[in-house]
Amino acid sequence: MRTATNCSNREVETAVAAYRDRLRDAGDVSASSLDEIEDHMREIIAELRDSGMPLALAIREAAERMGDPTAIAREHGRVETSFGARLPAWRAWIAAAVIMVAVAALLRTELQLGGDAMSFVKFLPLVICVAGLAKRATWARMLLLAQLVWWFTNGAVMYALGAQMLVSLPWLPCAAVAMALLLPWGRREITLPGTALSFAYLGFEVMSREFMEVDRLIAMPHQVAAGWFSPGESQPTLITVIHHAPLITHGVLVAGLVASIVGIVAVVVRSRWAAVPLAFASATTALVFECYLRMGGWHFYSPAIFGVWQNGRIIASATATFVAAVIAWRTAPRRFNSFFWRTA
Amino acid sequence: MNKDAPKIGKDLVAASATALVLAILQKGDSYGYAIIQDVRSLSGGELAWSEGMLYPVLHRMEDQGLIESFEERGENGRKRKYYRLRPDGKRALAEERRQWDVVHAALNKAWRTA
Numbered sequence: 480m481r482t483a484t485n486c487s488n489r490e491v492e493t494a495v496a497a498y499r500d501r502l503r504d505a506g507d508v509s510a511s512s513l514d515e516i517e518d519h520m521r522e523i524i525a526e527l528r529d530s531g532m533p534l535a536l537a538i539r540e541a542a543e544r545m546g547d548p549t550a551i552a553r554e555h556g557r558v559e560t561s562f563g564a565r566l567p568a569w570r571a572w573i574a575a576a577v578i579m580v581a582v583a584a585l586l587r588t589e590l591q592l593g594g595d596a597m598s599f600v601k602f603l604p605l606v607i608c609v610a611g612l613a614k615r616a617t618w619a620r621m622l623l624l625a626q627l628v629w630w631f632t633n634g635a636v637m638y639a640l641g642a643q644m645l646v647s648l649p650w651l652p653c654a655a656v657a658m659a660l661l662l663p664w665g666r667r668e669i670t671l672p673g674t675a676l677s678f679a680y681l682g683f684e685v686m687s688r689e690f691m692e693v694d695r696l697i698a699m700p701h702q703v704a705a706g707w708f709s710p711g712e713s714q715p716t717l718i719t720v721i722h723h724a725p726l727i728t729h730g731v732l733v734a735g736l737v738a739s740i741v742g743i744v745a746v747v748v749r750s751r752w753a754a755v756p757l758a759f760a761s762a763t764t765a766l767v768f769e770c771y772l773r774m775g776g777w778h779f780y781s782p783a784i785f786g787v788w789q790n791g792r793i794i795a796s797a798t799a800t801f802v803a804a805v806i807a808w809r810t811a812p813r814r815f816n817s818f819f820w821r822t823a
Numbered sequence: 824m825n826k827d828a829p830k831i832g833k834d835l836v837a838a839s840a841t842a843l844v845l846a847i848l849q850k851g852d853s854y855g856y857a858i859i860q861d862v863r864s865l866s867g868g869e870l871a872w873s874e875g876m877l878y879p880v881l882h883r884m885e886d887q888g889l890i891e892s893f894e895e896r897g898e899n900g901r902k903r904k905y906y907r908l909r910p911d912g913k914r915a916l917a918e919e920r921r922q923w924d925v926v927h928a929a930l931n932k933a934w935r936t937a
Contacts (some may be wrong), residue, residue, distance in 0.1 A: 502875075512882070515855060515904050516875055518897075522856040525876070546873030554879035558886060565886065 494538040495520050505552035509670055511639035512555060520545055562617040563663070571620070574660040575613045580624065581653035582606070588650070600633045618747050621673045625680035627658040633688075636788055643681065675806035676753055678747045679757055682800030683739040685792050686764055735763030739800065746803065751811035757804035764797035830871045839870070840880050841889075842919040845912055848890060852907040854897075855881065866872060889915050 499517050502508050508516075520541050527537035537728040545551070566574075582602055589598040605626060611619025638651065663669045739760035745753030768790060847853060847861045858881075859874050884890045889912035897903035908931070 511904070512878055514902075515878055518901060518903060519859075519874060519878075544873075545875040548875070550873070551875040551879070554876060555882070558879045558883045630847045 488534075490534060490538065491521070491524055494524075494542065498542055498548065501548040502552055505549045507554045508552050516545065516551070562621050562664075562676055563669040565615045565617060566612075566616065566620055566661070570660050571612050571615045574623075574657045575609050576651050577657045577660070578605070578609050578612075578627075581650045581657065582609075584650040584653065604680070612645065617673065618676060621669075622680050623678040624658070624661045625677040626684055627654050628677075629681055629684045630654055631658055633792070640784060640788070669700050671810045672746065672749065675803045675810065676743070676751075677803075678799040679739070679743045679746050679753075679803035679804070682757075682760060682764065682796045682803065683736070683743060685796035685799075686732070686736055686739060686760070686767075689767065689793065689796075690736055731763050731766055735760045738763070741808075742800075742804070746807050746811075749811050751808050753811065754804040754808035757800050757807060761797050761800035761804060764793060764800060768793040768797060831866070836870060836872060839923075840872075840877075841884060842916070842923060843870075844877075844880060844884065845889065845908065845916040845919060848906055848908045849916060852868075852893075852905045853926050854903050854905050858906075883897070884912070 495517055498520060499513050502516065503513060523544055524537050525542040527540055528534065532540065565571075582605060586598060586602060607624075608619045608623045608626070612623055631651070634651050634654065738756040742753050742755075742757035742760055743755065824928060825885060843862055843865070847858050847865075853861070855874075855877055859872060859877055861870065862870050880921050881890070881892075885892055885906070890906045891909050892906050894902050895905055
């Protein structure tokens, strides 16, 4: 009778764990696949032990029968993707089509509000992601999911708060449909690295928006800009600080944004060092929040609920980036792997 | 285990993997270790896979929609991933069978006339 308890001694555990570690370090093998392979190895050891083979020999034979971890990890890399299961083609294509409709609507609004060449540039990463999605690339799915979650939430809040002119209506339902198609429908659809990628991008998306806001305020004549806020009596207004210290505000934001981009690229290529720039980006985001808070938080905004949302999303951005950093550090393979030969 | 006897070549093992897995799963749902055991007994031990390599094969077939997986608690209380054939897999099996029959018949004829 072969049971797990027969082979549950420490030597077996050590050998199985060592094989599992070698597989994990050799490349991207998902946790569920590692479990599967680990179980398989236990079964072989138990089978060999039952046939009377000494333990040490059984362990060696089992590792031999399983095969070279590097070759297995490489094969896995060709089939599995780091960021989750590939979407069924119909879901990917419908989502891609709906997002393109949404982008067209968004661009229209942008141009109506006096958009320029920057409006087109802004949508470039999105178009690249949509192209990736059409090819069912998992990284594209996670990046788009982050953008859609952010756009949808922000758009819905803006709409609810009465800033309807900032949101073009056909875009909101489009974003909702696309989001529903990209969100995981099953437990195993998204992996931890996939979540890290989404969170890192979510942080970046919010911060880049903040950057554009500050950029716009700096470019704006002081008097006009000041009219946007209702400053407190004795405190310096947001506008005064930004106008007097544009380099600091700008510098911190630019450094954070660059770190964020480096971090996202590192998450995509599955380097665990992605954690460093992401942690830095998270810290700068938190610093910006701190600055805003010192300047009077949400009381500068009218109505104040805009301020709550403004500050809330900065905290969310810092938190998301930090979570991404932690996941990236904990889940990326120890050895650097090339991303490009792998079918994503 | 006759480890020193010449085994079937790597290419042939790889080429027959999908057909074998499909045929084994047609008899009933199964999991990795049991599939390997079946391959072993069906081939009289001649088809010796590097056993860890079975999983990329299974996952690729799952991605292609030929098979699907589900989890169940095994006899040892641990969760175990089982695989079952999907309708596309049944069709693929029929096609694999036709192709292997052609190859088999052609080789038979060639050897008889050689």
